[in-house]
Amino acid sequence: MPNLISKFGIVFYKDFIFLAPIVMKNTLLIFFLLVSGYMSAQDMVSGTVMNAANDKPIENVHIVNLNQVKGAVTDENGEFELQATVNDTLYFSYLGFRSIRVRVTNDWLKYGNVKVKMTELGFALEEVTVNTVKLTGYLEIDAKNIPIYDNYRYSISGLNSGYEGGDSSPNAVTKAIRSLSNPADLVYNIFGTRPRQMKKLRQMKKDDNIRSLLRNKFDRETLMALLQVNRAEIDEILNNCNYSQDFMKTANDLQILDAINSCYEEYKVLQKN
Known part of the structure; x- marks a missing residue:
């Protein structure tokens, strides 16, 4: 009986030593998969927005990730950083320039900073007529002329x-x-x-x-x-x-x-x- 207990103790101990690395290996594998999945979901893309006419950086361009509904603004050097994943669509908007959409690719995430060029719009100024309300100074007359x-x-x-x-x-x-x-x-x-x-x-x-x-x-x-x-x-x-x-x-x-x-x-x- 003692030998049997002793034998059981040795077998149990050996099984524990044998199983421990397997359990630890699987735990670490799951942990790394979760971390890598979280990191991939938190990918950041960076770039520089430039004027297509002269390659000068444009400040205060608004960039919106249409998929994740996240926004960013370019700094004085035209640079920006925004959370995005592959196939997300970024929407670039700036007053006086044509708004554009850019798809996030694997190459963008892999190689980093991308130059995005925006085209300036041409505006034809038209004559604007401003109609004012002419007041006479007489309350009864002016009250009828002022729109409500x-x-x-x-x-x-x-x-x-x-x-x-x-x-x-x-x-x-x-x-x-x-x-x-x-x-x-x-x-x-x-x-x-x-x-x-x-x-x-x-x-x-x-x-x-x-x-x-x-x-x-x-x-x-x-x-x-x-x-x-x-x-x-x-x-x-x-x-x-x-x-x-x-x-x-x-x-x-x-x-x-x-x-x-x-x-x-x-x-x-x-x-x-």
Whole structure:
């Protein structure tokens, strides 16, 4: 019996010595796979943005990763660094230059800094006529000449101009609910067929670089690229959610983003109910 116990003790001990390296090897393998997977998911691409006409670096170019909804801005040397993986699409935007999209490749990740050249746009200046309201000094007459706007606006932190919340009349609310819940409506189809794109709305609002970009843009190009909608669809969303033509024409892209996000949140609530 003692020999059997002693033999058992030796066998058990030998088995433990034999199994330990295997367990440790598998553990280390899993650990390295997880680390390598995390590192690959956190790949950074770098580059220099230049003027195609003279190869001079361009400062303050906004770059947005359309897939991961991350933003960056070039420094005084035109250089930038942004989180991206293979096949991500980067959107380059700068006032007075043609916006471009660049696909991230294996070579870019492997060899590092890439030169991206942007082409300057030519603008034809047209005559602009400014119509002013002529005041006579007589209150009864001037009160009739001054235009009255019924658009409801409120303030947003960080923005200089007011933000329009849409018409607050009972008819407007009814119209918005009917538009957002009607399966045949264009707005319903835009939201319903693009859930992945619409989920980017919150991500866009959280990224400081993207917010800074949208705050100074009025052309809707970045919004169209990120949400994969066209200008007509943006106008249709705002119109059906009771935003006025004045707001649609004068709001910056950040205000438009907030308006679309508000409209989408209402749509989701209606779908749950």
